[in-house]
Amino acid sequence: MEEKHRETKWCEEKEQAEASIWKYVFGFTEMAVVKCAIELEIADVIESHGSPMTLSELSSALACASSPLYRIMRFLMHRGIFKEELTAHGSPGYVQTALSRRLMRYGEHSMAAFIMLNSSPMVTTSLHCLSARVLANETSPFEVAHGEDAWSFLEANPAQSQLVNEAMASDARVVVPAIIHDCPEVFDGLGSLVDVGGGNGTTLQMLVKAFPWLRGIHFDLPHVVSNAAAFHGVERVGGDMFQSVPKADAAFLMWILHDWGDKECIQILKKCREAISEEKGKVIIVEAVIEEEGKMDELSDARLALDMAMMAHTNAGKERTLKEWEFLLEKAGFARYTVKSIHAVQSVIEAFP
Numbered sequence: 001m002e003e004k005h006r007e008t009k010w011c012e013e014k015e016q017a018e019a020s021i022w023k024y025v026f027g028f029t030e031m032a033v034v035k036c037a038i039e040l041e042i043a044d045v046i047e048s049h050g051s052p053m054t055l056s057e058l059s060s061a062l063a064c065a066s067s068p069l070y071r072i073m074r075f076l077m078h079r080g081i082f083k084e085e086l087t088a089h090g091s092p093g094y095v096q097t098a099l100s101r102r103l104m105r106y107g108e109h110s111m112a113a114f115i116m117l118n119s120s121p122m123v124t125t126s127l128h129c130l131s132a133r134v135l136a137n138e139t140s141p142f143e144v145a146h147g148e149d150a151w152s153f154l155e156a157n158p159a160q161s162q163l164v165n166e167a168m169a170s171d172a173r174v175v176v177p178a179i180i181h182d183c184p185e186v187f188d189g190l191g192s193l194v195d196v197g198g199g200n201g202t203t204l205q206m207l208v209k210a211f212p213w214l215r216g217i218h219f220d221l222p223h224v225v226s227n228a229a230a231f232h233g234v235e236r237v238g239g240d241m242f243q244s245v246p247k248a249d250a251a252f253l254m255w256i257l258h259d260w261g262d263k264e265c266i267q268i269l270k271k272c273r274e275a276i277s278e279e280k281g282k283v284i285i286v287e288a289v290i291e292e293e294g295k296m297d298e299l300s301d302a303r304l305a306l307d308m309a310m311m312a313h314t315n316a317g318k319e320r321t322l323k324e325w326e327f328l329l330e331k332a333g334f335a336r337y338t339v340k341s342i343h344a345v346q347s348v349i350e351a352f353p
Ligand SMILES: C[S@@+](CC[C@H](N)C(=O)[O-])C[C@H]1O[C@@H](n2cnc3c(N)ncnc32)[C@H](O)[C@@H]1O
Pocket: 151, 168, 169, 172, 196, 197, 198, 199, 200, 203, 219, 220, 221, 224, 239, 240, 241, 242, 253, 254, 255, 256, 259
């Protein structure tokens, strides 16, 4: 009886594998089709049409042939990215979903820039070299692919640097409202905030707008800060966080520490600790916290994929478990910390001197 049960289970597993393997055979295709939809601005065109849009209306708006467009839309509809509804004349038309709105170039919660970055040759070439890192731990796939580390490469390639900054900004436009909504108390009592590695300044602009009592200091590498737009209430400072961090009541680090190994993180955190005020000071870290087995949620896949991205694009960066965060904070001399979950891939960790 038990033998029979085992055999049935094995057959079911084999059948499942036959279907699941195609997900990997065509894994990149899904990304390529979504990238194609972003390049054509399909979601933006359907959004501005404002009602179900027929294939012929869509193809004339995009000035393209209807037959390849039909096949692209069939693929995207099958994945639930667009939906079909009848037009006022009873013809089938395409409409947006919450997911397709994320593909709009100019939408409020657009993640188009992040997809454009992750499907760009700069990113995919280093992902192709992931095995080099596994075979020799010190090897950086990014360096194997591009001949230098990501920061030197980006400094020498302004167009690629812009691609990264736009991608980060698109994530910031999603996660910063979640922070403001889910834990506004984090900013209570603070007079000034330095955003360490603030990218193109999007995050700090949103924080200063939401908490107008904050004086913002946008701190990043000189070539990054010099390309960021000026914003009322925000001072721009170029420098190196490994040397020193501008003084403020609190330091804010979003998607910074996961770029670095433990030794560098401790160095950055110590510089932040020196920069903040001793009484009301704190360091606010916005990063993923990898869950222990069995405590996964619907964003766990994204956090683990991000860890693979860190393995591919940085020398020693990684996503960290709570125990690993605790280790870093203790080594950097912080007395205590709290962790707040928000509706995002990241959590908010507050570390106090
Ligand atoms: C992944 S991006 C995060 C950007 C931003 N915090 C966000 O979440 O949108 C990492 C940032 O760290 C900055 N960075 C790298 N090395 C740095 C250094 N030594 N000093 C200051 N900033 C640095 C990069 O220029 C980049 O803007």
